[in-house]
Amino acid sequence: MEWKIEGSPNEQGGEKPKVGRQLMEKTLEQENCREKVEEIVASFPEKKGALIPALQAIQEEFGYLPRPALEVLAKSLRVPFSTVYGVATFYAQFHLEPRGKHIVRVCMGTACHVRGGKKLLETLERELGVEAGGTTEDLNFTLEEVACIGACGLAPAVMVDDETFGRLTPDKLTEVLDQYRQ
Amino acid sequence: MAQITVKINGQEVKIDRGKSLLQACEQIGVDVPTLCYHPRVAIAGACRLCMVEDKKSGQLVASCTLEADEGMEIETESPRVVEARKLVLDLLLASHDVDCFACERNGNCRLQDYAYRYEIERTSFPGERREFPLDNQNPFFERDYNRCIQCGLCVRACHEIPQAGAIDFANRGFSSEIATPFNVPLEESTCVFCGMCVELCPVGALVPKLDRFTGRPWELEKVKTTCAYCGVGCQIELNINDGRVVGINGYEDCKPNYGDLCVKGKFGWDYIHHPDRLTSPLIRKEGKLVPATWEEALDYTAQRLKEIKEGFGGEALGGLTSAKCTNEENYLFQKFVRTALATHNIDHCARL
């Protein structure tokens, strides 16, 4: 599953969801999306408390939360659409924009901070040509900061998808990155 | 109901169990400042302005959310309380567009009142601000979130009163804001433009468009009346400036609407001074509509109804009544149609 700790699209200084782009998606096989979302909703026998797990399932299905899917979800769960949007933007895990195939997360926890996590982030920003929170144009990488991945003994650490790489230096990091290049 | 006794600023108060400290203060006329509290909606405890000092624990507590308990002793203006309130107001001003003289709520703004009361001239924390474009797209009210203090009253009003659920909080922390889903214009949301958010907004973030630049709050005369739109008979308050209606508010503590309004009652008052508005009955004479007095018009109507009934029978007549009338008026009218006109041809505009 794709997730992140910090830096939702609407985090300070971050970009606001682009309405235009979202409207465009409306044309994207909307019926297909409806079926899928209804299927997901049906998989939760109890409607109460289902909103967040349903959003997680939708994100797992589509890689992010497409607007039409959220509209269908709001109707199926009988939750105001504004609340669905509120929940989707409150939690850092959720994304309203498509994301990269590989998610690179740089740990910014205490130990990694002290041991040079910032330098790793700068290396990645340089190598990938995107800032933290951004996705490369070829949709291969999304770069993110995370609060702490709990691998403090291995600081500084970076996660690529579900793999954790520890005790990194900028040079070693470049090697790691190469494994995931297209 | 069981009563309990609490001590507020040294004064003993007997109050019903289950009431909050804030309500206890209200009961004896102690004015505790609040921005996010409104009796019409659920309590949030968000603004933290109503903090009072609990003498026994020495802690500051939010008076809006804490249930009064037997033997409680509180101070509502102790130095600690005042310091905390000053900070809250100072912080709100740091993120608020302090452009009072362009603001419609100047003179009727709780933030302004409290800043004055606690002697805050300007914020001590100039820094980053959330910035929002002014939204004046919809026909009824402007949204200027640069003035928003995030008390959340609009959100609670929207979800609890008309249950429209058009807006909610989005994002979190310093980036949180009030938004429609994906920031679509209000007209594309589930908003019903009841204006309850505008009614409850304690500052100038939500302002009716028609009211703009029509008079300062202190120039307005308030006249209580009944809304003319439908049979519910909502009680409203006209804002009158120089003999002209310039705005409408609901007011609480009065049946049947207790302050709630709908889009027509809140925003649809511009017909009052409209040049096309009929102000006297018209009688068609020689193909032309000519103004007449009420006596003239009623006499003429009664006479024609009588003539038609005598000439063609009751079935030649019909009555059509209006949703603007009360139930009693509608009842009387159908009675009149059936008995005086002798026909069952009676209907109502709501079925048109």
Next chain:
Amino acid sequence: MEPTRVLVGMGTCGIAAGARKVMEAFEKGLEGIEGVELLPTGCVGLCEKEVVAEVQKNGDKTIYGDLTTEKVERLIEEAILGGDVIEEWIAARPEEPILAKQERIVLENCGHINPENMEEYLERGGYKGLEKALKEMSPDQVVEEVKISGLRGRGGGGFPAGLKWQFAREAPGEKKYVVCNADEGDPGAFMDRSIKEGDPHALLEGMLICGYAIGSDEGYIYVRAEYPLAIKRLKIAMQQAEKSGYLGENILGTGFNFKLKIKEGAGAFVCGEETALLASIEGRMGRPRPRPPYPATRGLWNKPTNINNVETYANIPRIISRGGEKFAGIGTEKSTGTKVFALTGKINNTGLIEVPMGISIREIIYDIGGGIPDGREFKAVQIGGPSGGCIPAHLLDLPIDYDSLVESGAIMGSGGLVTMDEETCMVDVAWFFLNFTQKESCGKCTPCREGTKRMLEILERIKAGRGEPEDIEKLKFLGRNIVDTSLCGLGQTAPNPVLSTLRFFEDEYMAHIEEQSCPAGACTDLLRYEIVQEDCKRCSICVKVCPANAISGKPKEKHLINQDLCTKCNACLEKCPFDAIVKK
């Protein structure tokens, strides 16, 4: 004869350090060899020594550390099949202070059993507590036993667990819930994750006992989605427990029913606050609500609910099976039992430790932690993560218990313990933690939403050398009032790192403000990199590595750093073969 067992540490840390490859090497090396069991295990706590494996042979246990695939062959030959102990690879010996000073109750199984095999938990006394509670004790007796133990909530606040249970038990209502706060989100804390990964059944058993005690038949574990391995192991444990009749309907034939669900968090630190956590389970934004009413009377879906964290529940089976008195005998009078800490930062033995309450900070840092690396001076330790405070060197003998820590301006917190040395800037530390909480503020109440932002802006200004003398007072004014007026625990504790560093290190703040200098040399804006021309050999390596093109000069020419372009990335200093670059 007992088979020889090889347990490879396969917690998140171990896997990150390469445990999978080591495991594969063992599998290959041990293929076809009988009498040796190869198993995964959870975290033994020796993070610095990962990859770690324990060899259990003839009743002896030896923990080897810093393992690589290359070392596996010799290990199999000499230590597993042969009768030798490879002294130089031993990670830690039981008699060494790093282990001897610890007392493991909660972590007693972590690193020693295969967490995916319930049999191993049962062999070590697992589910005995539940069985005793269900068959021999009344719910009131269970609550009483927890009260006797003196166990206080391990999530930070330290509220007596027994009392909390009693409130939930006495709260009127048919339906009640048991909730586990497993949303461990403090940066630098991984205690709960290790328990979930290393001994998941202990958590389940603790929750089951709580369900019986308060009269609940349904529980939720709210886990961070960032802990995929923990979630996986909990799910496996739940399946096993259900199959064996410890979970579900008519547990152990006693008529007690209990069902358990896992809810994955969606990335919001504030959901560690109990009312926000409940809101999140209910599918809403994690915006806390005022208390009272407390969850014990109005919790999940307005029903009475008991919430504890992972470590608290994991203590319960041991308390019930061995008796509350015994537990109360450990630690101090008012803080009984043990506490798990995640030891990180500038310390030799980073890792997960469990110590009896009342132990001094000095013992943790120097005896267990092995002191500060590279002979540097200890400066302070941050306890309680972003909600806690720092304890400076002169308080090193402070005992670790709830009340002493609060008195000194820190809190027990969930167990993050970050060590700092002379090269750590306390303004930077305060900024780091506040930056975290500020980003994680839910935004509901004014002081936290607006106030933490303004504090952070002031800290940023000070770090950049643009602070003003009145900023100190402003920080104290903001901090004190945010603590006093915020709605929930996040805001009420967010200023602590600032207030406590101000309490002990105000001079360091003043140095930034008055002299525009960072005594620890950590605030990059206040640093200057310079080339010492006498030592410089004009090799121009620095010119090439500088990402900002801030260093001028061709080979054999004089090199100079353009201070306007320099981003203080430290690359030149690291790469200079002649140590000719200094930072001031």
